[in-house]
Amino acid sequence: xxxxxQYPYVGYVPxxxxxxxxxxxxxxxxxxxxxxxxxxxxxxxxxxLFYQYLISIAPTQEEKEIIASIRDDExxxxxxxxxxxxxxxxxxxxxxxxxxxxKPANYIAxxxxxxxxxxxxxxxYRRIKQCLPEGIYQHMLFEIITDELKHxxxxxxxxxxxxK
Numbered sequence: 001x002x003x004x005x006q007y008p009y010v011g012y013v014p015x016x017x018x019x020x021x022x023x024x025x026x027x028x029x030x031x032x033x034x035x036x037x038x039x040x041x042x043x044x045x046x047x048x049l050f051y052q053y054l055i056s057i058a059p060t061q062e063e064k065e066i067i068a069s070i071r072d073d074e075x076x077x078x079x080x081x082x083x084x085x086x087x088x089x090x091x092x093x094x095x096x097x098x099x100x101x102x103k104p105a106n107y108i109a110x111x112x113x114x115x116x117x118x119x120x121x122x123x124x125y126r127r128i129k130q131c132l133p134e135g136i137y138q139h140m141l142f143e144i145i146t147d148e149l150k151h152x153x154x155x156x157x158x159x160x161x162x163x164k
Contacts, residue, residue, distance in 0.1 A: 027131075029130070029131035030088070030131050030132070032127070032131060033127070033128045033130075033131035033132055034085060034088060034089065036124055036127065036128050037081045037084055037085050037093075037128060038085060038093050040077075040078075040081050040121075040124070040125075041078055041081050041082055041085065041093040041095075042093065042094075042095055044074070044075075044078040044095075045095060046100070046101045047074055047101075047117075048071060048074065048075070049100070049101045050101045050110070050113075050114070051067055051068075051070065051071040051074070051114070052071070053101070053103060053110070054067050054107070054110045054111070054114065055067045055068055055071070057107050057110070058107065058158075059107065059162070063158055063161070066154050066157075066158060067158075069154075070114075070151045070154060070155075073147045073150075073151065076147075077144045077147065080140050080143075080144060081093075081144075084132070084137055084140065087137075107162065108159065108162055108163065111155055111158050111159045111162065112159060114151075114155050115152055115155035115156060115159060118148050118149075118151045118152040118155060119148075119152050121148050122145055122148045122149060122152070125141055125144055125145045125148065126145065128141055129141035129142065129145065
């Protein structure tokens with residue numbers, strides 16, 4: 001069941017009734033953004049399993065905590081994307097992926113994959129942000145994008161720690 005994300009900005013009240021009505025949902029750009037949001041939500045379980053695996057093979061407690069903080073942010077992003085999708089469509093995103101992921105060859109390969117995954121997500125989320133109406137939705141995407149950049153920096157740090 002969907003758990004609403006409690007947005008931290010003053011004055012924001014999550015919509016609990018019906019989807020927003022004042023925006024034209026048929027705009028092609030918005031439709032592309034909603035499709036990207038749906039894909040991002042559907043890939044969440046695979047990402048969570050991948051990050052859990054990285055945590056399990058991380059060599060130090062510090063590295064485990066860093067990856068866990070990234071995983072927790074990704075869970076928050078998932079809830080934010082679900083809320084945006086529901087507000088525009090009145091529908092919940094259904095998870096269609098099986099609970100599996102491809103294990104990396106080793107920890108370094110996993111960190112590298114995660115780093116480039118975060119950077120790829122930034123590009124995708126910028127396209128989503130451009131298609132959303134000004135206001136709270138663009139602010140939410142800005143928060144997600146800056147978190148993704150922070151994650152990439154953390155993965156770069158982990159990569160540097162372990163590169164021999």
